[in-house]
Amino acid sequence: MNSNEGIQASVYTRWHQLSVPLAFALAAGSFMLVVFNRGPLGLAATLAVLGLLVPPLVAFKGFPTRNAVRVTAEGLEFSRRSSIAFADLSSWGTDDYLKLVRPGRPTLLVSAVDLPSRERLLREFEQALAAWQRRQPAGTEAARRTHFYGSAGGRLVGLCITALGGAAALMALNLREPSLSLAAVGGLGALFGLALLFGRRG
Template sequence: MTPREGIQVSVYTRWHQLAVPLAFALAAGSFMFIVLNRGPVGVAILVAMLCLVLPPLLAFQGFPTRNEVMVLPDGLMFSRRDAVPFDELSSWGTDDYLKLVRPGRATLMVSAADLQSRDRLLREFDQALATWQRQQPAVSEPIRRTHFYGSARAAAIGAVIIGLGVLCMVMALRLREPSIELAAVGALGGLVGVIMLLGRRV
């Protein structure tokens, strides 16, 4: 059943998330392999760019993410996937999107189409979940709200990304023909790492 007056969202899983770091790993690995084997730098850059684009392209085109969601008193109803009742959740978060953690099932990341839709989604979800939890028996374990930014995990991932970015920059600039473009990619990755490392809970 397709919900009426729903909220336009994109729904991602861990597979969508993993496509991005996988792309970076493949790009860096293929570039280093070709360069260290004295292959043409131009070919190395081309292969690296292809590796950077293909995994996310396959993930997002092969597994479409667009959905319409309606917040109900006992959970979320999606237009293109199974409903998610509140009693399936063990935790949730709202750092960059609405994250729904379900033990034994895929974690979902629900991203609204625009800022207005995001505000509506988070407001309706928060209110519905709070009301639902108040109606549960006192012995029921509450659904925890978690935060990514400001956590040790975010800092560790940020530090790793910074290290990879610096390594990419150094390698790009130490080539026989230094690649400013590749160094810029490394710098951009390092900037993302800094944001994650210094991010604070909101």
């Protein structure tokens, strides 16, 4: 498949996703470790910047995400990775992106480059999957549609983010020299967590 065919999208794995919170955790952890041990602020800032940049650079530069996606009668074809057959799917979801779950294989997250492309991708995928399922013998187990927002997993993630954000805000305010900016960042994180915790399925 040529790169100019199909729907332009970015295709991520869980490793791409995890690189972002890992970067924030490394940056915050290294900064706080140096500051609490009364080390030089320059070293703390340098380590924080490195922690913030290295994981995403390794994930996104080492494993490029841009692909052209084409929906076929049997699955999805990608310009820069192997195809995925509908028969291999155990579940799928469309909360923020097209999530494709395959037993024993990395979960793929397909995000179209713009709203019209997203609508086209989801429409073609759902129509092709439904048509494929109708062609299967009776009793064939269909791939389940799942949702993140409003689910137990989504609420658990929201609870963890709320707790971490609140703890970070309290720690920032209880420093020898309280940091309102760090407290604000922690507070914003807690608000995001609350949105996940009490969010409902769209």
